[in-house]
Amino acid sequence: MGYRDGVKTQLSDVMEHLTPYxxxxxxxxxxxxxxxxxxxxxxxxxPRVLEAIKAAAxxxxxxxPHPDAGPLRAAAAQHFGVTEEQVFWGNGSDEVLAFxxxxxxxxSQPLLFPDITYSFYPVYAKLFGIPVQQVPLAAxxxxxxxxxxxxxxxxxxxxxxxxxxxxxxxxxxxxxxSQRPAxxxxxxxxxxxxxxxSALPLVEKYPNVLVVxxxxxxxxxxxxxxxxxxxxxxxxxxxxxxxxxxNSYAVDRLAIAGAMAALADSxxxxxxxxxxxxxxxxxxxxxxxxxxIVLDSSANFVFAKPAGISAKELFxxxxxxxxxxxxxxxxxxxxxxxxxxxxxxxxxxxxDAVGAIVSSGG
Amino acid sequence: MGYRDGVKTQLSDVMEHLTPYxxxxxxxxxxxxxxxxxxxxxxxxxPRVLEAIKAAAxxxxxxxPHPDAGPLRAAAAQHFGVTEEQVFWGNGSDEVLAFxxxxxxxxSQPLLFPDITYSFYPVYAKLFGIPVQQVPLAAxxxxxxxxxxxxxxxxxxxxxxxxxxxxxxxxxxxxxxSQRPAxxxxxxxxxxxxxxxSALPLVEKYPNVLVVxxxxxxxxxxxxxxxxxxxxxxxxxxxxxxxxxxNSYAVDRLAIAGAMAALADSxxxxxxxxxxxxxxxxxxxxxxxxxxIVLDSSANFVFAKPAGISAKELFxxxxxxxxxxxxxxxxxxxxxxxxxxxxxxxxxxxxDAVGAIVSSGG
Numbered sequence: 223m224g225y226r227d228g229v230k231t232q233l234s235d236v237m238e239h240l241t242p243y244x245x246x247x248x249x250x251x252x253x254x255x256x257x258x259x260x261x262x263x264x265x266x267x268x269p270r271v272l273e274a275i276k277a278a279a280x281x282x283x284x285x286x287p288h289p290d291a292g293p294l295r296a297a298a299a300q301h302f303g304v305t306e307e308q309v310f311w312g313n314g315s316d317e318v319l320a321f322x323x324x325x326x327x328x329x330s331q332p333l334l335f336p337d338i339t340y341s342f343y344p345v346y347a348k349l350f351g352i353p354v355q356q357v358p359l360a361a362x363x364x365x366x367x368x369x370x371x372x373x374x375x376x377x378x379x380x381x382x383x384x385x386x387x388x389x390x391x392x393x394x395x396x397x398x399x400s401q402r403p404a405x406x407x408x409x410x411x412x413x414x415x416x417x418x419x420s421a422l423p424l425v426e427k428y429p430n431v432l433v434v435x436x437x438x439x440x441x442x443x444x445x446x447x448x449x450x451x452x453x454x455x456x457x458x459x460x461x462x463x464x465x466x467x468x469n470s471y472a473v474d475r476l477a478i479a480g481a482m483a484a485l486a487d488s489x490x491x492x493x494x495x496x497x498x499x500x501x502x503x504x505x506x507x508x509x510x511x512x513x514x515i516v517l518d519s520s521a522n523f524v525f526a527k528p529a530g531i532s533a534k535e536l537f538x539x540x541x542x543x544x545x546x547x548x549x550x551x552x553x554x555x556x557x558x559x560x561x562x563x564x565x566x567x568x569x570x571x572x573x574d575a576v577g578a579i580v581s582s583g584g
Numbered sequence: 585m586g587y588r589d590g591v592k593t594q595l596s597d598v599m600e601h602l603t604p605y606x607x608x609x610x611x612x613x614x615x616x617x618x619x620x621x622x623x624x625x626x627x628x629x630x631p632r633v634l635e636a637i638k639a640a641a642x643x644x645x646x647x648x649p650h651p652d653a654g655p656l657r658a659a660a661a662q663h664f665g666v667t668e669e670q671v672f673w674g675n676g677s678d679e680v681l682a683f684x685x686x687x688x689x690x691x692s693q694p695l696l697f698p699d700i701t702y703s704f705y706p707v708y709a710k711l712f713g714i715p716v717q718q719v720p721l722a723a724x725x726x727x728x729x730x731x732x733x734x735x736x737x738x739x740x741x742x743x744x745x746x747x748x749x750x751x752x753x754x755x756x757x758x759x760x761x762s763q764r765p766a767x768x769x770x771x772x773x774x775x776x777x778x779x780x781x782s783a784l785p786l787v788e789k790y791p792n793v794l795v796v797x798x799x800x801x802x803x804x805x806x807x808x809x810x811x812x813x814x815x816x817x818x819x820x821x822x823x824x825x826x827x828x829x830x831n832s833y834a835v836d837r838l839a840i841a842g843a844m845a846a847l848a849d850s851x852x853x854x855x856x857x858x859x860x861x862x863x864x865x866x867x868x869x870x871x872x873x874x875x876x877i878v879l880d881s882s883a884n885f886v887f888a889k890p891a892g893i894s895a896k897e898l899f900x901x902x903x904x905x906x907x908x909x910x911x912x913x914x915x916x917x918x919x920x921x922x923x924x925x926x927x928x929x930x931x932x933x934x935x936d937a938v939g940a941i942v943s944s945g946g
Contacts, residue, residue, distance in 0.1 A: 349686075445647050467604050
């Protein structure tokens, strides 16, 4: 580079107050690790999804995709039993959440979310200048919505929550949403599909509820980038307007084709979800047998406090054996590990490794 | 929908001052129209791109993509002769531009751009609350950078410009960038590859120049959503930090695979670009022979003022014959049509249709 020294180019004032998100570690493709650190699905996407993508890899890629994901929007409406005007698609649920933050949450009142939850929420808030008030989880790590009674520009939480894996009862969410109709309530269901009750039925009754979903986890498509929101047409219209002020063609033609095939193959996805739930329950029992505290997971991961070894030590000992899990060096949760469910075989290997590490004293 | 009447859910204050972008009309796939309205490439992507995508449609889609597009970033650095730290990839150049607006342009000083240019610039500015000052094009529709001397938080223009098709000389851009090193200068090269001189050599010398590119037009991949920025590592780092505050995994695995194959097949793309340039020059001559004013295009479209019929009437008469072009109902350009270059055959059909319409008096 041949730059000369000189005047520094000015950047936006926005740059002064960013704290970017830190994605989980991504080893190179083909690296020999057991990857239990970013909550991906251990099973491949449906073969029909791969076929649909291959069929869509044709000359039509020269053309823009439908700006509102066209046929995928219609397919989702049918799949979820709503109208197209209640459906929004984006480039992964991270983008959908970003649009929701921009479109729904005010700058004049604080946004409420749990102190322990998806760590992207405070990042969006900083980017967009939205004031936040974090509400502590209860001592058992559950979300107690009675603690969200103050004036607010909006509420967002993950259900099931991450990294705790716990889900909130649908009745509690409904009671909360019905009590404050003026406040947008965003329920981030990234980890839906593994046993938790969805807030989806609420979007038909409460015009303030927005449910955000992704195909990354339940549909094994983290690499394709497709996420969605379901809600009242007025909320969806707000998302659409923000999207058309940012990036009109967010969902590409291959993602549209793949996502449509994914929604259509419930049989395959129900099957792999059941496998993951079975593996989760078996892993939970095995860790509890080692004396670990393991929360009751409704997600495709477990949140566990080791016994006889610190979380950080276990994290590092597993890493040395080529097993990646997630450790958060944060108050309240730094004694826990978040462990993504791999295949039954991978989790047997994980449990064996944990047993060996613990019995050798680290 | 079973919504009861009641309190309206509050939306963000951002919603009050949006004017979303209006994408060009997208007929349904398979509709029998000649589509010369959204500046897509008439030729399919390279067969190697389609093969690379099919090969990437595999089990690894269950995994997140590399958050910074990994191997694609390295491939672009090699292709353009820069370092990886000078390369940023996003979900189409629209997203790259959105990140650039957020990361580079201040709210305390106006952003300067031409009064006639890509209509997404004022849309981003409204979304992010960036004040703007539009600078009129010269009477011949060229960008006169001597008119951009005032204090500014940034400058953005398209080169070649749209919808005018005219390009600015590289020397003029260099002189301008060197005169105001503190000001970010974003050169949107969406239509590069059809004869204009790129500002790419400037990013090695001037730390305030950001060049934005897309594979949508020159590489026939509008349906895949891949765009990029090239610039000083400090500007690129700012884009990265904003991206990681918005959507970490913007470029999906199929897009990474397809874009890498596209960069590698210069032979194919040089060939189709030459065809488009030849068709453009022939179309220009034919329209001029009908008495039309046609600007000297450096892009994959022409900007033409009809003779013997108004632009709007010709637009509608073409539409009635199944030929879509773009008409802008805006001061200064409402006597012109923007016509995307189709294949040689399509443009012969277009010229014939125009001739028939004009000779029949509309």
